[in-house]
Amino acid sequence: MSVKRALIxxxxxxxxxxxAKSLQDMGVEIVSTGGTCRVLNxxxxxxxxxxxxxxxxxxxGGRVKTLHPRIHGxxxxxxKKESHVATxxxxxxxxxxxxxxxxxxxxxxxxxxxxxxxEALEQIDIGGVTLLRAAAKNFENIVVVSEPAQYSWxxxxxxxxxxxxxxxxxxxxxxxFAATRNYDxxxxxxxxxxxxxxxxxxxxLNLEYEKTxxxxxxxxxxxxxxxxxxxxxxxxxxxxxxxxxxxxxxxxNNYMDLDAALAIVREFPEPAAAVIKHATxxxxxxxxxxxxxxxxxxxxDPISAFGSIIALNRSVDMEVGTLIHETRFVEAVIxxxxxxxxxxxxxxxxxxxxxxxxxxxxxxxxxxxxxxxRSLLGGGLLVQDVDIEDVRADELRxxxxxxxxxxxxKSLLFAWRVVKHVRSxxxxxxxxxxTVGIGAGQMSRVDASVLAVWKGGDRVRGCxxxxxxxxxxxxxxxxxxxxxxxxxxxxxxSKGDEDVIKAANEKNIAMVFTGLRHxxx
Numbered sequence: 001m002s003v004k005r006a007l008i009x010x011x012x013x014x015x016x017x018x019x020a021k022s023l024q025d026m027g028v029e030i031v032s033t034g035g036t037c038r039v040l041n042x043x044x045x046x047x048x049x050x051x052x053x054x055x056x057x058x059x060x061g062g063r064v065k066t067l068h069p070r071i072h073g074x075x076x077x078x079x080k081k082e083s084h085v086a087t088x089x090x091x092x093x094x095x096x097x098x099x100x101x102x103x104x105x106x107x108x109x110x111x112x113x114x115x116x117x118x119e120a121l122e123q124i125d126i127g128g129v130t131l132l133r134a135a136a137k138n139f140e141n142i143v144v145v146s147e148p149a150q151y152s153w154x155x156x157x158x159x160x161x162x163x164x165x166x167x168x169x170x171x172x173x174x175x176x177f178a179a180t181r182n183y184d185x186x187x188x189x190x191x192x193x194x195x196x197x198x199x200x201x202x203x204x205l206n207l208e209y210e211k212t213x214x215x216x217x218x219x220x221x222x223x224x225x226x227x228x229x230x231x232x233x234x235x236x237x238x239x240x241x242x243x244x245x246x247x248x249x250x251x252x253n254n255y256m257d258l259d260a261a262l263a264i265v266r267e268f269p270e271p272a273a274a275v276i277k278h279a280t281x282x283x284x285x286x287x288x289x290x291x292x293x294x295x296x297x298x299x300x301d302p303i304s305a306f307g308s309i310i311a312l313n314r315s316v317d318m319e320v321g322t323l324i325h326e327t328r329f330v331e332a333v334i335x336x337x338x339x340x341x342x343x344x345x346x347x348x349x350x351x352x353x354x355x356x357x358x359x360x361x362x363x364x365x366x367x368x369x370x371x372x373x374r375s376l377l378g379g380g381l382l383v384q385d386v387d388i389e390d391v392r393a394d395e396l397r398x399x400x401x402x403x404x405x406x407x408x409x410k411s412l413l414f415a416w417r418v419v420k421h422v423r424s425x426x427x428x429x430x431x432x433x434x435t436v437g438i439g440a441g442q443m444s445r446v447d448a449s450v451l452a453v454w455k456g457g458d459r460v461r462g463c464x465x466x467x468x469x470x471x472x473x474x475x476x477x478x479x480x481x482x483x484x485x486x487x488x489x490x491x492x493x494s495k496g497d498e499d500v501i502k503a504a505n506e507k508n509i510a511m512v513f514t515g516l517r518h519x520x521x
Contacts, residue, residue: 002162009128022159070093071129077093098142099142101145136173139169213249238262243355246346257331264276273285275310277305282300282304289493293312306329307480312336320342333353337364390417404487404510412512416514422468428465440453450478470497474500492513
């Protein structure tokens with residue numbers, strides 16, 4: 001189909017003058033509303049006012065401009081239907097072949113500090129949404145343009161053979177319906193919040209995701225999978241919106257592991273590294289340099305690290321790049337950036353995935369979203385607050401006769417940051433700022449303690465222990481004492497606290513309570 005007449009009515013004037021000039025140069029007549037028409041006329045683009053087509057002026061301060069049968073009759077008419085053509089001729093309705101509309105900035109105004117309900121309501125576009133929906137419904141006969149990013153694409157088609165093909169018109173219609181859907185969702189979310197601002201979780205949850213890529217397969221080769229990003233994808237460091245610099249395409253499991261690894265290293269303002277297998281840390285460490293942090297993280301459990309995912313919260317320099325390059329079978333690395341020489345070295349292993357998740361401050365934990373979807377259920381999902389709570393040394397309660405030493409306290413706080421990223425039941429053994437043994441995902445807390453001690457081996461003596469939840473009985477404390485643990489950090493709050501504290505005192509173990517639990521399912 002060719003375009004002979006275009007209706008342009010835009011709130012966002014970005015590139016609209018250049019687009020209108022291109023249309024005009026191709027012989028397209030421009031019809032426009034007041035504000036848009038004035039901008040185009042000022043830049044030398046000839047345009048007719050909508051009121052010339054309708055024979056009716058804008059009313060109610062511009063609230064009603066395009067809501068008229070002569071406009072919507074022109075947009076919704078089907079040229080193949082004789083009755084439609086006859087009606088247009090009888091009513092003297094001039095055809096419209098293209099509708100170019102973007103909507104009032106409702107979200108921007110509603111989110112502005114100090115914005116009032118009346119101001120937000122005035123930004124609810126009525127005519128624009130109606131134009132987009134009408135044109136998108138009749139995409140077989142109308143070109144609908146809903147955002148400035150589409151202008152150059154449309155111009156290329158028209159400057160070629162002078163037509164916009166049907167598959168392109170269908171795609172534009174889909175994008176227009178997405179624009180109106182998102183717009184209505186934003187209004188619904190705002191008004192629901194304005195009606196009851198004290199509700200943490202709304203009655204309706206509006207989610208909007210866009211596909212980033214298909215993965216090679218799901219958790220297993222017989223499963224298909226894809227990855228999607230949120231509309232707010234630029235607000236925080238994320239594996240979903242990161243840039244892949246080298247290696248095979250990411251798998252479903254790679255995404256899961258990379259996300260878990262990135263979450264851990266974001267906990268630490270100092271250089272930190274995490275080595276991940278099956279969404280669980282094999283080792284975590286912080287150190288004065290990123291190379292030392294990686295070296296110490298890997299040392300925690302180098303056998304389990306075979307085929308691991310590595311996350312760093314500092315750029316990959318040549319020193320740490322060499323260490324990683326020489327590590328046997330690393331699936332993927334995610335970091336804020338890579339020095340050029342380190343990147344060239346690490347790219348030598350063609351299958352290793354190198355991921356850049358750049359952000360101005362990747363360690364700012366408060367950049368995380370307020371809510372997270374933890375579990376997809378049959379027929380629904382669970383939504384909860386993000387676990388960003390942390391504790392300081394002065395917030396801990398020492399419950400044993402012996403206070404932790406300064407060195408022990410440093411290790412306890414490190415273990416507490418790590419343990420919340422380990423599947424429950426979770427036990428982390430640490431010394432200084434590196435993990436020595438990790439017990440994850442056990443049905444019994446004492447089993448998790450035994451596993452962590454076994455993993456740590458001879459290095460366990462003199463370590464501290466972090467537990468994601470309370471000890472119901474003294475058995476795990478007795479096991480810790482036998483292994484040489486000197487201090488324990490745990491939430492407290494068990495009916496068995498008295499016996500647990502008694503056991504710690506008998507073994508000269510310092511114990512602190514956080515009053516905070518870190519289950520991770």
